[in-house]
Amino acid sequence: MNRKVISFPTLSDYNTPIKFILEKLTDYEVRPSKQITKDTLELGSKHSPEYACLPFKYTLGNYIESLEDGAGIILQAGGGCRFGYYYELQQQILTDLGYEFEFYSLTDNDVNGIRSIYNTFKKLNPHIKKIKYLYYLLLTFLMIYFMDKIDIYIRKNIGFEIHKGSFDRIKNSMLTKFSKTKGFIDLIKNYLYYKKRFINIPLDKPKNCIKIGIVGELYTSMQPHSTYFLERELANMNVEITRFTNVTFLLITKRFKEKYYLRKIKKYCKYTLGSDAMENIARAKILIDKGYDGIIHIKPFGCTPEIGGMKILENLCNDENMPLMFLTFDTNTSELGIKTRLEAFYDMLNMRRNNEK
Amino acid sequence: MKNKAYLGIDIGSISTKAVIIDDNNNILTSEYIYTNADPINAVKTLISKLKNKFDYNSYKIVSIGTTGSARKLIGKMLGATIIKNEITAHAIGTINMHPDVKTILEIGGQDSKIILIDNKVISDYAMNTLCAAGTGAFLTSQAKRLNINIDDFGLIALRSKRPIKIAARCTVFAESDLIHKAQIGYKKEDIAYGLCKSIVNNYLNNVAKGKKILTPIVFQGGVSKNIGVIKAFEEELKQEIIVDDIGHLMGAYGIAIMSKKYEDDLKFSFNINEFKFETKVSECNKCTNNCEIVNIYKNKILVDRWGNRCENGLK
Structure with a gap:
């Protein structure tokens, strides 16, 4: 008998842990949606409301490609802003298009709690035991945590590798190993092994290289396709990059850091602004304190929480004399335009540096 | 021994500009032609024109820089030693011409930008992201609609005593508003100056939003040739606006200066027409x-x- 296929929108390297936990906890065949291409976005925007933000269009394109590929069950992440409501609308659009499928939201519009994820898994697999669920959930969390830790190191150094592509090669091999994780000890062993390999990659890194911090909306932060590989583009200019938003943050650290972040920027911000907008302002402050050269704020067109935070961010950066650039991504953003702006931003940071000397 | 010379070319959407400078950043010769959506031939024509004006017996081109939207194509074609974006090029050129400049307003054919300079260093910049309202292309197309030659546009606009208000938020709205006003029977010069004001408002509300505009202010790009727009800027900002004769060449001038650092033994020839x-x-x-x-x-x-x-x- 053919097993049912479960699919979820691709999210760069996180495909590995998501696939891992779904395979362990359900009986379905897990098939992440295809890598994003131009076609995905065209397909997605064709069936989306014009003013829905970019993640809506990307994920809808993902779903359609998955359904065409034979998926019967689709999983959506759910989230803090209106992304959390997209679930119903996307389900309706796909039904109207004539697809037959089951649709689940991982966090079910609840706060990203362990319980709501459990409830979703319970729906996917009624026979699941709580202890087994907790075991694999923790294992997957740990995998994601390790991946994010490695990613932080990669972003800081990938622009300075001597042999082009060495980071990518080792990372791919790490992800393959991670996908076959047998248990906690196996995972930790692999992590330590790969950590060593990453640290041993030969680098040509000047001591005071240009440092740029990226803050902004979570989907564009974590899905490199949606920003035309912004981080890669910066790395090619020999820039050290820091980015805060990752799954570890969204699932775990966000709730603990809220008060700390608010205290950090109490002069500018008294309340949270929805999604990660307040956090992004606080992160900008952290980057300023750390002596970064510039900040790039990214968001998809129509991202309401971030738009609310932008003006505050601008005030903060004006007061602290910190270069700041806003980039908005949409379905028809010109790639050359982005490149021109990035290049000019880099030149500007370089000029400021040389002037300080 | 020939003296060194440096060539800078700025290939924009509407016009293509070239400047040759010497060691002291003096402009030896320059040229300005329309791109006509054919950068390769535009540059060929440009270079053969330069050939007639340039004293290549006493100077030798030792570096080439390209900037503007076709910078990569032309850069590869000519074997440029530096290919850079137009924002940096404009800033460098202007800082050399006006060392005390604080704000550069630039409105070109397809884009517009603002560059803020602090102590000879770019401190901030922005480029239009939303639409083409308030760029040269929009102005040209509306001049055509009004049946005004774009070169006379500024002069006609200056005659206006009661400029009309045109919705400036977006090209499409501006255009339909303009047609509406024309059909009511407003005078041409009032519409023309209204357009100039709408471009300035659009620029200040979109591109320059949230930026502190400090004097001295230099206004550049093709649209800076339009005295109507200059006057509208001065009225709106209540500041003096500096426009120089070579404002349109500033990108090419800047990239020529930047190319000096990338001197090379070039096999550059003015006989580029021989190549296809x-x-x-x-x-x-x-x-x-x-x-x-x-x-x-x-x-x-x-x-x-x-x-x-x-x-x-x-x-």
Whole structure:
């Protein structure tokens, strides 16, 4: 008998842990949606409301490609802003298009709690035991945590590798190993092994290289396709990059850091602004304190929480004399335009540096 | 021994500019022609024009810089030693011309930007992202609608005593508003000056939003040739606006200065017409991205290609 296929929108390297936990906890065949291409976005925007933000269009394109590929069950992440409501609308659009499928939201519009994820898994697999669920959930969390830790190191150094592509090669091999994780000890062993390999990659890194911090909306932060590989583009200019938003943050650290972040920027911000907008302002402050050269704020067109935070961010950066650039991504953003702006931003940071000397 | 000279070319959407400078950043010669959506031929014409004006017996070109939207294509074609974006080029050029400049307003054919300078260093910049309202292309097309020659546009606008208000938020709205006002029977000069004001308002509300505009202010780009727009800027900002004669050449001038650091033993020849350059665009088709691969041929030999998002594209 053919097993049912479960699919979820691709999210760069996180495909590995998501696939891992779904395979362990359900009986379905897990098939992440295809890598994003131009076609995905065209397909997605064709069936989306014009003013829905970019993640809506990307994920809808993902779903359609998955359904065409034979998926019967689709999983959506759910989230803090209106992304959390997209679930119903996307389900309706796909039904109207004539697809037959089951649709689940991982966090079910609840706060990203362990319980709501459990409830979703319970729906996917009624026979699941709580202890087994907790075991694999923790294992997957740990995998994601390790991946994010490695990613932080990669972003800081990938622009300075001597042999082009060495980071990518080792990372791919790490992800393959991670996908076959047998248990906690196996995972930790692999992590330590790969950590060593990453640290041993030969680098040509000047001591005071240009440092740029990226803050902004979570989907564009974590899905490199949606920003035309912004981080890669910066790395090619020999820039050290820091980015805060990752799954570890969204699932775990966000709730603990809220008060700390608010205290950090109490002069500018008294309340949270929805999604990660307040956090992004606080992160900008952290980057300023750390002596970064510039900040790039990214968001998809129509991202309401971030738009609310932008003006505050601008005030903060004006007061602290910190270069700041806003980039908005949409379905028809010109790639050359982005490149021109990035290049000019880099030149500007370089000029400021040389002037300080 | 010939003296050194440095060539800078700015290939914009509407016009193509070239400047040759000497060691002391003095402009030896310059040229300005329309691109007519054909950068390769525009540059060929440009260079043959330069050839007639340039004293190549006493000077030798030792570096070439290209900037503007066709910078990569032309850079590869000429073997440029530096290819840089127009924002940096404009800033460098202007800082050399006006060392105390604080704000550069630039409105070109397809884009507009503001560059803030603090102590001879770019401190902030912005470029229009939303739409083409308030750029040269919009002004040209509306001048055509009004049946005014774009060169006389500024003079006609200055005659206006009661400029009309035009919705400036977006090109489409501005245009329908303009037609509406014209059909009511407003005078041409009032509409013309209204347009100038709408461009200035659009610029200040979109591009320059949230930026502190400090004096001295330098206004550049093709639109800076329009005295109507200059006057509208002065009225709106209540500051003096500096416009120089070579404002339109500033990008080329800037890139020429920047190229000085990248001096090279160039095999550059003014007889570029002898070579046949061709761009062929092919679709990669190796995945659904279908990247457009740009192939540059010089006398039917492939010189360079780009446009791939992954490694497969170049195989």
